Amino acid sequence: MGDHLGDSTLCVHAGQPAAVPGQPLMPGPVFAAPYHLDPAGWQPGVDGYGRGDNPTRRVLEAALGELEGGDTLAFASGQAAVTAVLLSVLRPGDTVMVPSDGYYNVRTFGEQFLAGLQVTIVEAPTAGPYPSFDGVRLVLLETPANPSLDVVDIADVAARAHAAGALVAVDNTAATPLGQRPLDLGADVSFASGSKAISGHSDLLIGYVSTRNAELLATMTSWRTLSGAIPAPFDCWLARRSMSTLDLRLRQQSATAATLAAYLSQHPGVRAVRWPGLPGDPSFEVAKRQMRRIPGLLGFELPSVEHAAEFLRKAEFVAAATSFGGTHTSADRRAQWGDRTAPGFIRLSVGIEDEADLIRDFGRALQL
Numbered sequence: 001m002g003d004h005l006g007d008s009t010l011c012v013h014a015g016q017p018a019a020v021p022g023q024p025l026m027p028g029p030v031f032a033a034p035y036h037l038d039p040a041g042w043q044p045g046v047d048g049y050g051r052g053d054n055p056t057r058r059v060l061e062a063a064l065g066e067l068e069g070g071d072t073l074a075f076a077s078g079q080a081a082v083t084a085v086l087l088s089v090l091r092p093g094d095t096v097m098v099p100s101d102g103y104y105n106v107r108t109f110g111e112q113f114l115a116g117l118q119v120t121i122v123e124a125p126t127a128g129p130y131p132s133f134d135g136v137r138l139v140l141l142e143t144p145a146n147p148s149l150d151v152v153d154i155a156d157v158a159a160r161a162h163a164a165g166a167l168v169a170v171d172n173t174a175a176t177p178l179g180q181r182p183l184d185l186g187a188d189v190s191f192a193s194g195s196k197a198i199s200g201h202s203d204l205l206i207g208y209v210s211t212r213n214a215e216l217l218a219t220m221t222s223w224r225t226l227s228g229a230i231p232a233p234f235d236c237w238l239a240r241r242s243m244s245t246l247d248l249r250l251r252q253q254s255a256t257a258a259t260l261a262a263y264l265s266q267h268p269g270v271r272a273v274r275w276p277g278l279p280g281d282p283s284f285e286v287a288k289r290q291m292r293r294i295p296g297l298l299g300f301e302l303p304s305v306e307h308a309a310e311f312l313r314k315a316e317f318v319a320a321a322t323s324f325g326g327t328h329t330s331a332d333r334r335a336q337w338g339d340r341t342a343p344g345f346i347r348l349s350v351g352i353e354d355e356a357d358l359i360r361d362f363g364r365a366l367q368l
Contacts (some may be wrong), residue, residue: 006247007178007246007247008247008248010066010067010247011067011178011243011244011245011246011247012244014062014063014064014066014067014243015059015060015061015062015063015064015065015066015240016059016063017059026241027056027059028237029056029233029234029236029237030054030055030056030233031233031234032047032050032054032233033049033050034048034049034050035047035048035049035050050230050233051225051228051230052225054230054233054236056233056236056237056240057074057230057231057233057236059236059240060074060208060236060237060239060240061073061074061208063240063243064177064194064198064208064210064243065210067176067177067178067181068172068177068181068182068183068190068210069177069181069183069184069210069212070183070190070210070211070212071210071211071212071214071217072208072209072210073208073209073210073217073220073221073224074194074206074207074208074230074231074236074239075206075207075208075209075224075229075230075231076205076206076207076229076230076231076232077193077195077205077206077207078173078191078192078193078194078195078196078205078206078207079105079109079193079207080207080229081191081192081193081207081208081209082106082109082140082169082171082191082207083109083229084209084220084223084224084227084229085138085140085169085189085191085209085220086109086110086114086138086140087223088216088219088220088223089137089138089167089169089216090114090117090119090137090138091119091137092117092118092119093118093119094119094120094137094138095119095120095121095122095135095136095137096110096114096119096120096121096122096136096137096138096139096140097122097123097124097130097131097133097136097138097139097140097166098110098121098122098123098124098140099123099124099125099126099140099141099142099145100123100124100125100126100340101125101126101145101147101148101150101340102126102140102142102145102146102148102171103142103146103171103173104337104338104339104340106140106142106171107121107123122136125148125150126141126142126143126144126145126148126150126151126152127150127151127152127282127283128152130157130160132164133160133161133163133164133165133166134164135164136161136164136166137166137167138166138167138168138169139157139161139166139167139168139169140169140170140171141154141157141168141169141170141171141182141187142170142171142173142174143170143171143174143175143180144174144175144276144283144287144295144297145174146171146173146174146297146324146347147299147334147339147341147345147347148274148299148341149174149274149275149276149283149297149298149299150282150283151276151283151286151287151290151291152286153286153289153290154168154170154180154182154185154186154187154290155185155186155290158185158186158187158188159186162186167188167189167216168186168187168188168189169187169188169189169190169191170182170187170189170190170191171191171192172190172191172192173192173193173196173197173325174196174197174295174297174324175291175295176192176197176198176246176250176295177190178246178247178250178292178293179250179291179292179293179294179295180290180291180292183210183211183212185290188211188212188213188216189209189210189211189213189216190209190210190211191207191208191209191210192207192208193206193207194206194207194208194239195207195323195325196323196324196325196326197246197249197250197253197295197324197325198239198242198243198246198325199238199239199242199243199325200242200245200246200249200325200326200327201238201242201326201327202321202323202326202327202328202330203238204235204238204239205231205235206231206235206236206239207231249327249352250293250295250296251293252296252352253295253296253350253351253352254277254293254294254295254296255355256296256350256351256352256353256355256358257275257277257294257295257296257297257298257350258275258277258278258294259355259359260298260348260350260358260359260362261273261275261277261278261298262278263359263362264298264300264362265278267366269302269303269307269366269368270300270301270302270366271300271301271302271303271342271344272300272301273298273299273300273301274298274299274300275294275297275298275299276291276294277294295325296325296349296350296351297324297325297347297348297349297350298347298348298350299341299345299346299347299348300345300346300348301342301344301345301346302344302345302346302368303344304343304344305333305335305343305344307344307368308333308343308344308345308346309333310368311331311346311365311366311368312331312333312346312365314364314365314367315331315361315362315364315365316361316364316365317329317351317353317357317358317361318330318331318348318361318362318365319331320332321349322337323349324347324349325349326349326351327351327352328351328353329348329349329350329351329353329358330348330349330351331346331347331348331349332346332347332349333345333346334346334347
């Protein structure tokens with residue numbers, strides 16, 4: 001399918017098999033551990049064992065590949081996806097650069113496992129400044145960063161990193177491929193937690209990695225097969241089914257986020273607001289240049305832990321939950337997980353509820 005298609009058309013039709021009379025419009029999941037083998041022995045290109053391949057997984061991967069613009073592998077979770085990238089690329093003695101303000105479990109993985117493999121971990125803030133890329137094997141970016149919501153110019157960092165001999169991988173979870181396509185901007189790898197906006201219904205764990213680098217794809221494919229970090233067929237089916245409404249959900253979430261960000265930025269009880277689409281936000285200019293749309297993910301700071309807890313107790317339509325991208329509006333005080341945020345900082349994931357209802361709800365909940 002071509003890049004000329006609109007987002008909703010692509011989300012509905014990407015990766016779908018050709019129509020066959022008498023077969024379902026939306027094929028169901030294929031559940032299989034072993035498959036029937038040819039009596040003469042296994043033939044390449046024919047499914048033999050479910051860990052190595054699965055037709056339902058291939059449908060999801062084909063769809064994600066069309067959205068990201070690269071060959072795609074699905075994984076059991078976003079954390080499994082980034083782990084595949086890290087362990088496929090890095091060797092003892094290598095250096096990896098990770099975001100100091102991004103998803104905390106990436107830094108935790110580095111500290112608890114990569115350091116033990118004699119891999120050096122260097123941290124850099126998403127918005128920069130970046131230290132020298134000399135001697136760095138892999139630069140890991142997350143943009144917009146979770147939870148800081150800073151945005152980095154992917155093309156600029158990729159060009160400088162490549163000049164120093166480093167590979168670049170971008171966590172595209174918050175933006176989704178409808179917000180930006182890192183591979184088009186020079187990244188070697190784009191990866192994401194599909195548990196968030198891609199599936200969008202808060203009911204499964206899944207991740208993926210996309211690349212145009214054939215050698216890296218082969219290494220990560222082998223790593224996935226040997227580690228067994230595969231998603232279940234039903235989860236793949238659910239994710240592909242949910243992708244059909246991705247554009248519709250993102251449009252609603254982004255529009256409502258714009259209204260809420262403007263509202264919160266004027267509220268006397270709110271200390272600060274972060275949303276890259278808000279004029280005056282530190283990342284506004286680079287986000288405007290780089291992103292096709294801004295996600296429905298924003299951050300705001302209340303005066304204290306107690307104020308944050310009271311807001312979450314009073315809000316009728318805001319669920320306290322530690323994920324984002326779903327149809328329900330949810331919020332999470334990120335400092336409780338060890339993120340480097342102010343104690344009263346709340347990451348808000350905007351759902352698809354009516355905008356006016358959310359504004360009224362926030363007005364009540366912020367009467368602290």
